[in-house]
Structures are given as C-alpha cells and as structure tokens.
Amino acid sequence: MSNIIATEPTIITPDDIEPRWNWDRPIASPGRTNVDFEERVDFRRLHRYRVARAQQALKNSDLGAVLCFDNNNIRYLTSSVIGEWSRDKIARYSLFTGNSNPYLWDFGSAAAHHRLYAPWLKPENCRAGMLGLRGSVPEDALLFKRAAEEILDLLKAEGVADMPLGVDVIEPPMMFALQSVGIEVRDAQQIFLDARQIKSMDEIVLLNQAASMVDGAYHLIAENLKPGVRENDMVALANKFLYEQGSDDVEAINAVSGERCSPHPHNFTDRMYRPGDQAFFDIIQSFMGYRTCYYRTLNVGLSTPGQIDAYKTARGWIDAAINMVRPGVTTDKIAALWPAATEFGFANEMEAFGLQFGHGLGLALHERPIISRLVSFDKPFELQEGMVFALETYCPAADGSGAARIEEEVVVTADGCKVITLFPAQDLFVANKY
Numbered sequence: 001m002s003n004i005i006a007t008e009p010t011i012i013t014p015d016d017i018e019p020r021w022n023w024d025r026p027i028a029s030p031g032r033t034n035v036d037f038e039e040r041v042d043f044r045r046l047h048r049y050r051v052a053r054a055q056q057a058l059k060n061s062d063l064g065a066v067l068c069f070d071n072n073n074i075r076y077l078t079s080s081v082i083g084e085w086s087r088d089k090i091a092r093y094s095l096f097t098g099n100s101n102p103y104l105w106d107f108g109s110a111a112a113h114h115r116l117y118a119p120w121l122k123p124e125n126c127r128a129g130m131l132g133l134r135g136s137v138p139e140d141a142l143l144f145k146r147a148a149e150e151i152l153d154l155l156k157a158e159g160v161a162d163m164p165l166g167v168d169v170i171e172p173p174m175m176f177a178l179q180s181v182g183i184e185v186r187d188a189q190q191i192f193l194d195a196r197q198i199k200s201m202d203e204i205v206l207l208n209q210a211a212s213m214v215d216g217a218y219h220l221i222a223e224n225l226k227p228g229v230r231e232n233d234m235v236a237l238a239n240k241f242l243y244e245q246g247s248d249d250v251e252a253i254n255a256v257s258g259e260r261c262s263p264h265p266h267n268f269t270d271r272m273y274r275p276g277d278q279a280f281f282d283i284i285q286s287f288m289g290y291r292t293c294y295y296r297t298l299n300v301g302l303s304t305p306g307q308i309d310a311y312k313t314a315r316g317w318i319d320a321a322i323n324m325v326r327p328g329v330t331t332d333k334i335a336a337l338w339p340a341a342t343e344f345g346f347a348n349e350m351e352a353f354g355l356q357f358g359h360g361l362g363l364a365l366h367e368r369p370i371i372s373r374l375v376s377f378d379k380p381f382e383l384q385e386g387m388v389f390a391l392e393t394y395c396p397a398a399d400g401s402g403a404a405r406i407e408e409e410v411v412v413t414a415d416g417c418k419v420i421t422l423f424p425a426q427d428l429f430v431a432n433k434y
Contacts, residue, residue, distance in 0.1 A: 057194040064163025097158040105129025148177035210287040218423040225431040231255035254282040261403035262396035278402025295407035306399030311428040314395040314404040325417040330380035355394040
C-alpha cells in the first residue's frame with residue numbers, strides 16, 4: 001500500500017504549471033512505460049493540475065459544488081476509470097465542492113479497489129453507489145432519495161448547502177430527488193469546459209501519444225488498402241492495432257469509400273474496395289483518456305483528376321485555417337475561411353455541420369473551441385495558448401467519383417500552432433499504386 005497522502009487542492013493558474021510549455025522543443029511522444037532516466041508524463045502532477053483547474057473554474061462561478069455523472073468529468077476530477085462499459089450507464093458519480101478532495105461513488109467493489117490503489121483520493125471519499133442503471137431498478141426502491149440525502153449532508157458539512165449545485169448530465173429521477181431535499185440544481189457542464197479548455201504539458205503529451213498511435217494505424221491501413229478488402233476489414237485491422245498499442249477506447253472508426261463518400265454517412269459498411277476508389281477514414285480513440293479525431297483520405301491504386309482537384313481544394317481550406325491559428329484569433333475568423341454549405345452541395349449550415357469544422361480535444365471528443373459557420377459568427381470564441389483542437393475539411397469530387405476528407409490536430413502555441421497528426425496528407429495519398 002502506498003504511503004502517499006491525498007492533499008487538499010490548491011488554486012493555481014496556468015502560469016503556475018510545472019513544467020511550463022516550451023515551444024522551442026518538439027512536443028514529446030515518449031514510450032508507454034515510466035522510466036528512471038527521463039521525465040515522461042507525471043500522472044500525479046496531471047491529477048493536481050486537473051483538480052486545481054476545476055477548483056478555479058468553480059470558484060469563478062456562482063455554484064457551491066458540482067455533481068458529475070459524465071465519465072469524462074469524473075476522470076478529470078478523480079483520475080479514475082473502470083472501463084468504457086460505464087460510459088452510458090450513468091452509474092458512477094462524483095461530488096466536488098472546491099473546499100476538499102473530490103468524493104467518488106463507484107460501481108460496487110470498484111470503490112474498495114480505489115481505496116487500495118488510488119492513494120491520491122481520500123479513502124473515506126471513495127464510496128460505493130448505485131442509482132438504478134437507467135431505470136432498471138425502479139424509483140420506489142429509494143436509491144435516488146438516499147443518494148440525494150447523502151449529498152445534501154456532504155454539502156452541509158462543506159458549508160455550501162445554501163448555494164446552487166451544478167450537474168452535468170443526470171437522470172430525471174435523480175434531479176427530482178435533489179430538488180425534493182431543497183437543492184437548487186443548475187448546469188455544471190460549462191464549469192468543466194472552462195476547466196478543460198487549457199491543457200497542461202502532461203495533457204498535450206498524452207494527446208500527442210494518442211495521435212502517434214493513429215499515425216501507425218494509417219500506415220497499416222495504407223499497406224492493406226487494396227481491391228477485395230472491405231471497409232469493415234480496415235476497421236477491424238485498426239481496432240486490433242490500436243488496442244495492441246495501448247488504446248483504452250476505440251470509440252469509432254469511420255471507413256467511407258467510393259459512391260458512399262458523398263454525402264458523408266459517418267459510418268462504415270462491408271463495401272468492398274475497387275480500383276480507383278477514394279476512401280476516407282476517421283479514427284476516434286483514446287490513450288489514458290485523451291482522444292483523437294483524425295481523418296485521412298487515401299485512394300486505392302490510382303486516382304482521377306476530379307479526385308485530385310477535390311483533395312487540393314480540401315487541403316487549401318485546412319491549410320488556410322492552420323495558418324490562422326494563434327492566441328487572440330477568434331473562431332469566426334477561421335470559420336469565414338471555409339465555404340458556405342451551398343457552395344459544396346448542401347441546403348444550409350445545419351445540414352453541412354461537421355464537414356468544415358473545428359472542435360477541442362481532450363478527455364472528450366468535443367471540447368472548446370467549436371469552430372463552424374453554424375455557430376462561430378454569432379458567438380466568436382478567442383483562441384488561447386495551450387488549447388488543443390482538430391480542424392477538418394471536406395470536398396466532394398466534381399465528377400462524382402468520391403470526396404476528400406482531411407483532419408489535423410493542432411496545439412496552440414505562443415505564436416501559432418503545432419500540428420501533431422503526422423501521417424502524410426499534403427497531397428492525395430495513393431495506396432498500393434498501380
């Protein structure tokens with residue numbers, strides 16, 4: 001048993017982060033294990049940073065505490081995870097008042113496990129909890145009522161019972177139970193988006209490691225992309241590779257080819273690749289919780305002039321956006337570089353949403369900033385040093401033979417940005433060229 005003692009969180013600002021960003025050096029992509037001869041990711045420093053960022057965001061709000069059911073927010077606060085099966089169960093939850101360490105209610109014996117193996121959490125704050133598994137246990141079993149009363153007692157003990165409680169996602173019976181004991185419930189998701197939008201160097205290294213795994217997955221795809229292979233074969237191959245490399249969640253892989261490329265269906269099928277097919281992929285996976293969203297377009301054996309032109313157009317749009325990224329730039333300026341929906345075959349911006357697009361990356365797939373002609377003109381958002389986000393563009397081929405899809409993940413530096421998605425994409429990649 002470790003003798004590390006969980007300490008009270010302290011307020012920090014980005015200027016207090018150790019180590020501070022050093023953009024003169026390449027962003028590290030170290031091995032997966034810890035070693036004694038070089039510094040890699042310091043997970044306890046990462047935990048302290050995330051708790052302090054959450055504490056700071058909470059202090060800047062009018063909430064007294066936050067109650068989290070979103071697994072990403074729970075991991076941000078507690079550095080705990082019990083597997084992807086829990087993502088849609090709404091079974092785990094964490095309470096954070098800013099006055100003490102986070103409280104964590106976990107699924108059955110996982111609470112006892114945390115008390116043994118997660119010494120950065122106070123043992124008495126690691127509790128078993130169960131709210132009904134999305135209605136499988138009926139409300140009249142009183143699990144919601146008991147949980148609400150327990151939370152109220154903790155809010156009183158922490159001195160914040162008379163202040164609103166922020167909640168990120170919640171089952172209606174739990175919200176009603178909180179309200180029935182006199183707790184005012186408000187939205188907490190913005191608190192966590194505030195906290196999570198600036199990454200420490202530990203987080204940036206993890207995001208870079210996650211991207212490096214997808215670099216390798218694309219090399220494997222390029223070697224195997226040929227007629228007779230199917231979209232689902234490529235998805236299976238990439239899944240196997242990523243889990244072997246240490247992925248903790250392959251959330252989704254889009255594999256789209258040929259006539260399926262336009263309009264983009266955001267899925268994969270058992271369609272077989274044919275010579276000259278344009279094929280694009282999106283690999284969404286996480287390493288230590290930190291996610292990728294990483295599109296690439298590859299042709300099968302050969303390409304047409306229409307496909308090449310579409311790719312050059314999509315590449316031009318994404319390069320213009322990358323060149324614009326720096327602290328102080330607002331998201332409307334980037335969105336304005338991209339074509340209107342009607343210019344590439346869609347009726348309106350809602351229908352084309354996600355095709356010319358930017359979105360923050362971290363423990364969640366979609367964090368701040370969101371960049372789109374749908375929302376950025378009405379609500380511009382200022383870029384800051386230490387943000388990490390993906391930029392993605394899409395252009396259908398004029399001859400109907402496919403579509404180009406490109407995505408790059410960027411880290412906002414002091415005077416620009418660094419691209420961390422490195423599989424070749426400046427020109428249309430032709431796999432297994434004839």
